[in-house]
Amino acid sequence: MTSLAADKERFVWIRINYLCISAIDTKSQKFSAEVLIEARWAPLPGELGEDSTDKKGEAKEGEGEDEPEHFDPKLVISNAEYVRKEKFWHRVESTDSCHKWVYLCWRLTGDFYENLELENFPRDVQDLSICVSSERHADEIELLVEDRKLPTVDVNNFRANQEQPCFTSKEWFLFKHVESEKLPETPNSDVELGSTAGFVVGKCRVCRRSQYFFLNNILVMFCLVVLSLTIYAFEPRYNMTRIGAGINLLLVAVAFKLSVSANLPLISYLTYLDVYMLGVILYLCVNIIIFAFLSLIKDVQATARLADKITVSILIVLMIIAHVSYALVFVSRTNIPIGIMLGKDQKYEEELYKLKKRKNSKVVKVVARQIPPPRNCRVSNGRYSPGSYSRERHSPIRDEESQAMLPIRVNEIRRQGNYLQSI
Template sequence: MHRSSWSGVSGQGWRGAPFPRSFGCSRSFKTVFVELRVVFLKIGEIDTLKEQYSADTFIQAKWREPALDGKTTEELKRIDLDRFWNPLLFIENVLSETKEATWLTASTNSRAEAFVLERRRVRGVFMENLELNDFPLDVQDLTVTITSERPDTEIDIIPDENEMSGINVQTFVDQQEWRLHEHIEVSKKVMTQEYSSSNRCHPALSVTCRAARRPGYFYWNVFLVMFFISALSFATFAVSPELPQNRLQLSFTLLLTSITFKFVINQSLPKISYLTYMDKYVLLSLVILCMVCVWHAVVTVFVHHGINFLMTLERDVFIAFSVIYIGFHVVFIFWLYFDACKRRRLMKHKDKEYLDFLAKKKEWLEKTKDLNPQSRRQSTQLLHAVHVL
């Protein structure tokens, strides 16, 4: 199912300033507005460890070409568009491309104004800085950033207002681990090229879709297992306090098991300098185990105070540890819901707003299709061409 984009980004289009007629690869004019559209045809594997993802994308750039104004459709087909001005666009965050196809076409609107359309089909691996603070309840941005070799004094990249960016959520490959959101967001940026001797800025447009991780695997295989290991530490109180060596042996075994388990967990995450929610839970569970171990070492001090005093003290300490353990889990669950899940609720709200926007846009198109049937046919033909590719 194909989805269009909804974005709060707005920018001035090419409308407003006439461009002088000029053939050739260079021309003197005011800033050219290039309208950009990106369609995520297929999102592949999202690699958390390497912080990258694979995708199949369709990119369309459209700009005014005054030198072709007044040309007929047949004349436009015979013209070599490579001889004319080009925005020199490229994908800034692509790591490797397995396939890329590019083609140029030209068209005119009802006022005989000519536009050049550059369309690309890019399959590749894209770099993405993953934010893992909320792991495993994280929502990741999957971005395609397109910039130009030309400076921002010559070109400005804006989102296409007529044919907006979109995403095909049905072809998502990694659905067992992630859930792809339906909305698209577009943001403008200004970039500098480090290899350039000049300090000129270059315009860029980032088109972002979002994927929410499905946390079920980590609930059952990390949180639950760690809960069992830490809960078993309370079973060591069943051993007589007069045998602290046996208590310590059992407690240290559980502690070392937890540490080994944490090392195994870290293999699935990149080496980051901050703690995820899963790290916090594992570390706090280790703190509980350490507290139990310390108590079993300290209890030897009270052995000479008599068995009755010792059993009363043991009961009070056991109740205190149990309250702390239960309170920690209650607080942690509320912490997950109100903090870690906050962004997930925000993304669902944006999906709802986006679907409402689509419904209103569809209603508007139904009202205007009889007024402008030609533009509607062109949009349908383009959508069909993308799916055929």
């Protein structure tokens, strides 16, 4: 595809809308979604021609070789792994000042790669980003973030993992806000500067619901910790039985840890779930070492039982302190990003409300200007003045008819204004 004016730089504003998020795969670090990307730019004089009607079409093989009527920004999604379906169309809109804008709408469904941050797993907040760039040179096009409309996400059409049978209705919670930012080229990149037009990244956020992992992972490991204390019910002279029972619990904990890690990607840091499970494994190892030392005094029954009581008391105190500390740190650390995202949701709703209110007020004023005033009213400072009319130009009969029609016309203006505000 070639542009109609390739030698001039174009400013293209990008807006990314999330229509549906159908799946989030933590192990593969990707998500499936349906998005709508809108690109807006100003056409050059004479570019549109006489016919500026909307043209729609679907991307098919062989269509990219034909020269389009509109300028082609050659947009690409850098983090798209596989696109299953896509459709595009153009439309032309005119503003109040008779200035025209060309819109390219690109609707597609596919899988997108996302580098997940799993430090706070299983109560983590993840970004689901769409990275839009252009195949054109930086001298031909400059990508900007759309400033006239806010990017949106359809919260009601969020179906990620809702069909999984678990304790909660779904695994993820979707926030309402969407953020867009312009990422320029990095100076330290190996690519020659100016060869790309930068990136426009749209981000929506999701939070993982942790109830499922607490019930199926942490609760199971906690049961192993409690069962390890029952080993002290054996007599001190059966110390080899104690060691055997401790090793069995250790093997169960290690096998369970490996099964949980199989559902996570290979990462170079520990998650909060890893910290707890490794702490349980370390505790079981220490317990087995204690049994080995107690075997030295197993022949002295009184001393061995006293040592068992002291050991169990110390282990219970340490276990309570460790679990309370872990719970406090886990909740406090994971609440920070969740609180930030909820605050952004509130700001996004306020900005959206102001934008809709400003738009509706402009539409109401335009409609009010299009409705002619009553025949017996005079417009003064933008307001209708009923009763101010000239008796020389109006007969008494027409004045009475106009006076009777005045409240009807005013009610028409009010009804149309209320209808537009309801939209």
